[in-house]
Amino acid sequence: MQEYDLYINPQKPAVGLYVNKGAGLPDLADPKEWIFDGTAARAELPPDLVKTIQTNGHAFRDMD
Numbered sequence: 001m002q003e004y005d006l007y008i009n010p011q012k013p014a015v016g017l018y019v020n021k022g023a024g025l026p027d028l029a030d031p032k033e034w035i036f037d038g039t040a041a042r043a044e045l046p047p048d049l050v051k052t053i054q055t056n057g058h059a060f061r062d063m064d
Contacts, residue, residue, distance in 0.1 A: 002042040004053060007034040008063070016061045018045070018053050026058045 003021040011033065017025070021039055025031045042050055052059035 002050075003039050004042070004045065004050075005039050006037045008037045009033050010035060014062060014064045016063045017058060018049065018061060019058045020053065023057065028058070 004018045005021050005023070007017045007019070007025060009015060009017075016037070017034060018040070019026060025034055049059050049061055
């Protein structure tokens with residue numbers, strides 16, 4: 001089963017950054033600004049978010 005890692009920026013906790021499990025943070029993010037917040041299974045995420053992760057290697061999500 002495909003899984004995705006979630007990172008949260010404590011300065012902007014309403015925004016989550018999902019990446020493929022084990023991929024680490026993409027170049028667009030400053031790793032010092034993001035904290036690992038767990039792993040989610042594909043079935044737990046909306047299909048459009050999964051598609052964006054597969055296409056771009058990452059996806060931002062409104063966590064509110």
